[in-house]
Each structure stands twice: as C-alpha cells, then as structure tokens.
Amino acid sequence: MRLPMWLSQHVAALRALLVLTVLLGLAYPLAFVAIGKLPGLSGKAGGSLVAHGSTLIGQAFTDSDGNPIPKYFQSRPSAAGKGYDPTATSASNLGPEDVVDTADRKSLLTQVCARSQAIGKLEGVDGSRPYCTAGGVGAVLEVFHRDGLTGPVTRVISVNGPAFMPTYDGVTVESGTGEIPGGVITPIRGDAPAHPVVPSDAVTAGASGLDPDISPAYAELQAPRIARERGISEKSVQELIEKYTVGRALGFMGEPGVNVLELNMALDKG
Known part of the structure; x- marks a missing residue:
C-alpha cells in the first residue's frame, strides 16, 4: 500500500535524521578520537596536561599581588579574561592607532609602554621604546x-x-x-633605540591570550635574572632555553618559541 504524500515525506526525513545522527553524531567524533590517539598527536589531543597546568595553555608565574616571581620565566601578556582564561580566550582588539588614553582604559600604546618599562626594571635593562615617555605612557x-x-x-x-x-x-x-x-x-617618536631591548612579544598580548610560548629573545633576556635568583650559571639556563625551543611549524610557518611551563618545570627539577 502506498503511503500518503505527507507521511512518506516524514518517513524520508526521519531516515535522513537517523543516517546523519549515526554519521555525524557517532562515526565522525569517534574517527577524530581515533586520530587523536595516533603517535605524536595523543599529547595535544589530551590537552598536554602536566602537574602544574597544560603545556598548550599559557599561565602567569606571579604572586598573589600579581607581581612576577623572580625565579621563574615570565609568560607573554594575556588579554583573555583576567589573564590566560580558557573560557574567555580573546585578543584586546586594539590596533596600532589606539594611542590616546581615556577615563575608562589605557590605550594599547600606553599598555605597551608600561609593560616595557616594568620589564626593563625587572631585568635591569633599558625598557625604553619609540613613542613612549619616560613615565611609561604613550608619547x-x-x-x-x-x-x-x-x-x-x-x-x-x-x-x-x-x-x-x-x-x-x-x-x-x-x-x-x-x-x-x-x-x-x-x-612623538623620541630618542629611544629603533630596536628596543625588550622584545615585542614581551609587551603585546597574542590573539588567543593563551600563548604557552615566548620568543627565544624574550627567554634570553630573562636568563641572567633566572641564573642569579637560582644561584646557577647563566650557561646552564641558556642550555635549557635551547632544549625547550621549538622551531617553525613545518620548517617555515610562524616563529620559533620556547614553552614557558616546560622551562620552569625543568628549572624546578634542577
């Protein structure tokens, strides 16, 4: 017996729903779970969790007042929530023309100037940058x-x-x-050097706000402080930096990076 048109349409829709549920709700997710178990991918698929966090998500190495803990390498700044918040991953959305402070917030330029000055003080180097005043605000x-x-x-x-x-x-x-x-x-550019001592990734937040890596240049800038605070040779710190430096993806994409959490954990292990 032939089904009425309206009923046959509902039956066809139900069949499509069942097929798509099996394909997209079961087969597809299970296939990606299986792929995630392949050698070389299992750690990333599982979040690369370690005792003190995840090597895929940045975190702050600061005290309860937000001050850098001197014996640890410091991460890249974060604009995700209150900092490194995976539930609020985002950038500040502030561009290079954001140079005027308002009553509600500091401009991107002033944020960069203040960070550079603070890092210069922490590392004992010149923290000056073009277009920044000596007081750490946008010039x-x-x-x-x-x-x-x-x-x-x-x-x-x-x-x-x-x-x-x-x-x-x-x-x-x-x-x-x-x-x-x-x-x-x-x-106003001022008389700061064209190539500041403090690297750009030390004073700007990444797009995700969760960057786990810093540039080798920023790691090397921090090496003398780490060696001094831990009472070890600067050479041994440099060797650790080289060990935990990862090259460009596929050999040509992006820039080399140093995983901050892995580096700090290695320091704690001695």
Whole structure:
C-alpha cells in the first residue's frame, strides 16, 4: 500500500535524521578520537596536561599581588579574561592607532609602554621604546593649527598626562587628560633605540591570550635574572632555553618559541 504524500515525506526525513545522527553524531567524533590517539598527536589531543597546568595553555608565574616571581620565566601578556582564561580566550582588539588614553582604559600604546618599562626594571635593562615617555605612557600630542589641519601651530596638549616635552614647534606643551575635538593626534617618536631591548612579544598580548610560548629573545633576556635568583650559571639556563625551543611549524610557518611551563618545570627539577 502506498503511503500518503505527507507521511512518506516524514518517513524520508526521519531516515535522513537517523543516517546523519549515526554519521555525524557517532562515526565522525569517534574517527577524530581515533586520530587523536595516533603517535605524536595523543599529547595535544589530551590537552598536554602536566602537574602544574597544560603545556598548550599559557599561565602567569606571579604572586598573589600579581607581581612576577623572580625565579621563574615570565609568560607573554594575556588579554583573555583576567589573564590566560580558557573560557574567555580573546585578543584586546586594539590596533596600532589606539594611542590616546581615556577615563575608562589605557590605550594599547600606553599598555605597551608600561609593560616595557616594568620589564626593563625587572631585568635591569633599558625598557625604553619609540613613542613612549619616560613615565611609561604613550608619547602623544594633540596639535591645533590656526586653519584646522594646516597653518601655524596655536596650541599643543599632551593627551596622556603630564607634558613630556617643553615645547612643540615653538608652542608650550600643556598637560592634558584625553583628546579634544579639533586637534591632530601626533605621536612623538623620541630618542629611544629603533630596536628596543625588550622584545615585542614581551609587551603585546597574542590573539588567543593563551600563548604557552615566548620568543627565544624574550627567554634570553630573562636568563641572567633566572641564573642569579637560582644561584646557577647563566650557561646552564641558556642550555635549557635551547632544549625547550621549538622551531617553525613545518620548517617555515610562524616563529620559533620556547614553552614557558616546560622551562620552569625543568628549572624546578634542577
């Protein structure tokens, strides 16, 4: 007996549902579980969990007040939640033109300047960077011209706080707190070296906010402090850095990295 059209359509839909459930709800997930058990993939598929965290997820090595613990290598900054939060993985979404502080938050430039200055103090090196003031904020002026965007300069404001230079184009620089409509935002490079001592990955957060690695350059910058705090030779610290440095993916993608958790665990083991 032939089924009514409306019933045959429902039966066909039910069959499709059952087939897709088996394929996509059972076979597909189980296939990827099996792939994850292959040699070389099993550790990553399982999260690479170790006693103190995961080698695939970054974490902070700080005390209860958020200060770096001197005997440990420090990770890359994180914008995920309150830091390295897997449930809030994200970047800050702030771009290179975010240079003016507001009442609600610090600009990306000021964040970078402050981090670089703090790392310079921690490591005992020059933490200065282009477009940063000695006070660790973005060196940004708002310049007002007589004819709007052109003509003689009539007024100059240091938008991120106290004036960091006495005059600009012969006009006294005023201290300010934020941008005023009508001026031209003008970052000032200053006399910092073109290639700062503090590497860029030490002062900028990654896209995920969970980066487990740092650059070899940042690891090497921290080596003298680690050796001093632990009473070991700097050479032995350098050897550990080389041991836990991973090259580019497939030999050409990305940059070499050093796994911070593995490095710190190796230090604790002696």
